Amino acid sequence: MTIEEFKMQYALGTLSKDTLVMFTTFSNTSKEMLIILSKDSDYHIRCCVAHNCNTPIEILRKLCSDAEWHVRCAAYACIDTRKLVNDV
Numbered sequence: 645m646t647i648e649e650f651k652m653q654y655a656l657g658t659l660s661k662d663t664l665v666m667f668t669t670f671s672n673t674s675k676e677m678l679i680i681l682s683k684d685s686d687y688h689i690r691c692c693v694a695h696n697c698n699t700p701i702e703i704l705r706k707l708c709s710d711a712e713w714h715v716r717c718a719a720y721a722c723i724d725t726r727k728l729v730n731d732v
Contacts, residue, residue: 647676654680661686668692675700687712694718701726 645653650667653659667673668681668689675698682693682703691714693699694707699722707719 647674650677651680661689664689665692668696671697673698679703682707687715690715691718694722697722 664681667677673696678693678696678699681689684690690707690710694704694715695718704719704723707715710716
């Protein structure tokens with residue numbers, strides 16, 4: 645699925661929650677798609693975005709102030725993991 649197809653289907657609401665979660669688990673999911681999904685109304689989707697290794701650091705920082713603690717914890721954990729990996 646191209647990013648344009650994703651944007652259209654996402655805007656129309658034709659993608660199921662399971663499909664959105666699936667997109668967030670792929671390591672090759674585009675950053676643009678993850679940015680869009682980071683704003684999803686479902687905290688579970690945002691939490692999964694925070695766990696994806698492709699999520700841009702600036703998006704992770706925004707997710708660190710999410711209303712849901714699950715999302716905040718996942719974002720902080722991903723940032724901490726990246727710091728550890730980069731220090732090696």
